[in-house]
Amino acid sequence: xxxxxxxxxxxxxFVLFVTFPLWFNAFSTASxxxxxxxxxxxxxxxxxPASEMRDRHMVLLNEWRDGVLRDGERxxxxxxxxxxxxxxxxxxxxxxxxxxxxxDTCHDYTSVKPFCxxxxxxxxxxxxxxxxx
Amino acid sequence: xxxxxxxxxxxxxxxxxxxxSAPAVVKLTSSPAIASSEHGAAADAHGAPADxxxxxxxxxxxxxxxxxxxxxxxxxxxxxxxxxxxxxxxACHKVHNVPQIDNRKSEIKWVWKAPFExxxxxxxxxxxxxxxxxxxxxxxxxHCDEPPCVRVCPTQATYRLPNGIVAMDFHRCIxxxxxxxxxxxxxxSFNWENPRPYIKEYNPDFPSRMRGVVEKCNFCGERIxxxxxxxxxxAVKESGAIVFGDLxxxxxxxxxxxxxxxxxxxxxxxxxxxxxxxxx
Numbered sequence: 001x002x003x004x005x006x007x008x009x010x011x012x013x014f015v016l017f018v019t020f021p022l023w024f025n026a027f028s029t030a031s032x033x034x035x036x037x038x039x040x041x042x043x044x045x046x047x048x049p050a051s052e053m054r055d056r057h058m059v060l061l062n063e064w065r066d067g068v069l070r071d072g073e074r075x076x077x078x079x080x081x082x083x084x085x086x087x088x089x090x091x092x093x094x095x096x097x098x099x100x101x102x103x104d105t106c107h108d109y110t111s112v113k114p115f116c117x118x119x120x121x122x123x124x125x126x127x128x129x130x131x132x133x
Numbered sequence: 134x135x136x137x138x139x140x141x142x143x144x145x146x147x148x149x150x151x152x153x154s155a156p157a158v159v160k161l162t163s164s165p166a167i168a169s170s171e172h173g174a175a176a177d178a179h180g181a182p183a184d185x186x187x188x189x190x191x192x193x194x195x196x197x198x199x200x201x202x203x204x205x206x207x208x209x210x211x212x213x214x215x216x217x218x219x220x221x222x223x224a225c226h227k228v229h230n231v232p233q234i235d236n237r238k239s240e241i242k243w244v245w246k247a248p249f250e251x252x253x254x255x256x257x258x259x260x261x262x263x264x265x266x267x268x269x270x271x272x273x274x275x276h277c278d279e280p281p282c283v284r285v286c287p288t289q290a291t292y293r294l295p296n297g298i299v300a301m302d303f304h305r306c307i308x309x310x311x312x313x314x315x316x317x318x319x320x321x322s323f324n325w326e327n328p329r330p331y332i333k334e335y336n337p338d339f340p341s342r343m344r345g346v347v348e349k350c351n352f353c354g355e356r357i358x359x360x361x362x363x364x365x366x367x368a369v370k371e372s373g374a375i376v377f378g379d380l381x382x383x384x385x386x387x388x389x390x391x392x393x394x395x396x397x398x399x400x401x402x403x404x405x406x407x408x409x410x411x412x413x
Contacts (some may be wrong), residue, residue: 069302070292073356090338118343119228119303125329126337 037101045080047091054099058114068123088120097123159231178231201297202352203380203395203408204363205387212268212372217369221271224368225350230341241322243350244273244365253413255400259355262322265413273365274299274320274350275399275407283310286304288362298352299382303360308345318401321349377412 001007016023025031046053048060064086067073076083077091084091096102099122107114117125187305196221211217225244226233234240246269250257274301282291283299290305291312313321335341339355342348353363361367367377378387387410390396396410 065302065304069300071293072294072296072358074355089340115343118344119340121335121337121341123337126335129332130336132336 002111030110034105036103036105037096037098039095040097041095043080043082043095046095047079047084061116077129088116089126093123099124148227157237157296161350170282197381199295199381201408202357203297203378203387203410204273204276204352205269205367205376205390205410205412206271207374207376207390207394208268208270208358209412210369210372212264212269214372215246217372217374218269218271221365221368223244225273225320225353226365227334227338227349228353228364230328230336230338230339231348232328232341233333234326234328235332237349239325241324241328241348243322244271246271249413253397253399253411255402256397256413270411270413271365272318272320272399273409274316274352274407275318275409276350276352277408278406279404281315281317281405284345285311290308294354298354299347300351301340303340303346304349306346308347310347312347317400317405318407321347323347394413 002013048056054058074086076085078084082095093099099117103116106112144305165199215333222244224232231243232241249261249265249270252272275298278297280291280299283293286292287309288305288307290303290307291299291301294300301412307385308323310323313319313323324344324346326344328342333339353361356363362370363375363377366377376387376390379384380387382388390412391410394412396412398407398410401407
């Protein structure tokens with residue numbers, strides 16, 4: 001091979017450069033994997049297994065929304081002996097009591113900006129102007 | 134060459150003639166026998182339904198099926214008691230996180246009050262009684278049987294539920310305000326600004342709305358699902374001024390009152406068939 005001296009180091013440098021994001025992230029601590037807060041109340045069971053909730057919680061919320069608002073499916077959901085009404089404010093946030101420590105951790109990490117909270121009240125927001133009587 | 138053309142034209146003409154006359158020939162030869170026998174049978178079979186149809190038409194209204202929720206406001210019990218009206222309005226607005234904006238353009242109202250001639254323009258007349266002139270009337274979404282707002286909504290954000298409630302899915306509302314144009318009762322309000330700062334107390338069981346969304350009375354659909362009564366009714370319960378129930382159930386409380394009393398609806402000539410009735 002001609003110009004072995006230049007080509008091989010050049011290739012090594014090229015490969016290192018192209019794979020920069022991979023090995024840089026492997027060694028850096030700049031963006032650790034998010035750790036959403038588990039329910040402070042100690043609930044261990046969700047409406048679906050954690051892996052499924054991780055993948056499909058947005059789909060489930062849409063199904064709940066259409067069921068409640070359009071199809072009259074307002075039935076309660078029983079999880080671990082406790083009953084919940086379908087809804088972000090009425091089911092999810094009963095256990096995951098902090099939007100900031102639960103929802104936001106992953107949404108910020110993945111740069112997802114859902115608009116749930118434009119209308120729905122976070123527990124923190126609701127407590128801000130609580131009923132006085 | 135000439136011979137061939139002659140031949141071609143003859144064949145083409147004959148074919149065209151046969152094609153045009155074929156359906157007529159088929160009809161003339163095959164159908165009379167079948168048609169005549171079919172006709173007799175059909176006439177016999179049609180006899181009964183035709184009679185039934187006539188009977189249904191004569192019976193004025195066919196018995197409606199399913200639930201149709203309705204509300205009756207007995208204004209006689211509100212006369213001279215504006216505080217009772219305010220109580221009903223406040224209860225609704227608190228339960229549904231309705232902002233209190235003191236600005237005619239931006240205000241949000243689910244239930245509100247207005248003078249007689251504004252509420253019942255078709256019923257107003259000169260020399261009306263003192264009671265009519267001095268009292269405000271309670272108004273809200275009429276949850277029409279033929280809701281114009283539902284017809285004009287381009288995203289199906291507003292729709293009629295099987296129980297007669299004209300409901301809204303705020304998630305789908307794009308804020309085009311066609312429904313506000315469509316509604317002849319002015320029952321819809323638009324959020325010109327973020328309503329949150331104007332909400333005095335939050336009901337944690339109900340969401341607020343965001344800027345750019347239309348909202349209106351939902352007949353307390355979320356409370357009825359829990360077996361509760363509408364918030365306005367509950368607030369003035371002891372006065373018995375508001376009655377709520379199934380208009381299709383002849384035994385319901387609201388039907389009893391409707392059968393007994395003389396009631397009116399808002400703008401009946403528009404044909405929207407409101408579910409809200411008034412005793413004035």
